[in-house]
Amino acid sequence: MGFLDKLSSTKRPQPGTTVAPASQVRVALLSLNRPSAPYQIVDGTSERVDLIAEWKIVDAQWYEIFAKAGLSKVFKISLKLDETNHAVRASDREYSVSWSAGVPSLSLSATAFKGQQQSIQFGTAYAFTEELEPGQVYNYRFDTREIKGPIQEAVTSCGWTYQGVAFGKL
Numbered sequence: 001m002g003f004l005d006k007l008s009s010t011k012r013p014q015p016g017t018t019v020a021p022a023s024q025v026r027v028a029l030l031s032l033n034r035p036s037a038p039y040q041i042v043d044g045t046s047e048r049v050d051l052i053a054e055w056k057i058v059d060a061q062w063y064e065i066f067a068k069a070g071l072s073k074v075f076k077i078s079l080k081l082d083e084t085n086h087a088v089r090a091s092d093r094e095y096s097v098s099w100s101a102g103v104p105s106l107s108l109s110a111t112a113f114k115g116q117q118q119s120i121q122f123g124t125a126y127a128f129t130e131e132l133e134p135g136q137v138y139n140y141r142f143d144t145r146e147i148k149g150p151i152q153e154a155v156t157s158c159g160w161t162y163q164g165v166a167f168g169k170l
Helices: 003-008 022-030 060-069 145-157
Strands: 039-043 051-055 073-082 087-100 103-108 120-128 134-143 161-164
Touching: 022 051, 022 073, 022 145, 039 145, 051 145, 073 145, 087 145, 145 161
Parallel strands: 087 161
Antiparallel strands: 039 051, 051 073, 073 087, 087 103, 120 134
8 A cells, every 4th residue: 555545545455355346346335334334325326426425414313413413514425436447436525514403404515625534523412311310411423434444345355446536537
């Protein structure tokens, strides 16, 4: 792994890893979806990409957690499978979130970001609990590596390269 690979979030498969067909890479990525994960991977056809990985900010099970955490920025990863080069090209995009009565409203940030990003948002709050005792009412940590890490692992285990794209076409 070179210096530029680190900057671009590029991950390469181990030497000798068998290269899987694109259909298997897509299945491997979609299999990362699970109810307990704070992110989801969905079809990206509407945005002219193959897949999109994003926080489950509008999922009923998760939006209360995100709202209590006061999450103000979210990001998603657009993924495009390049079968010729056996690479999944990935571009991060950041959005701002505003909350109204605990319901999320997504809006594009005034300062647009496209490229590769690592961010962590975390916090905790203490108040009176349901038992009327002081205690921790929530504790959260949202880390972009929670999304990128499993995606990179799924891609490289299929013999493909996860190629972060900061400039140029996805």
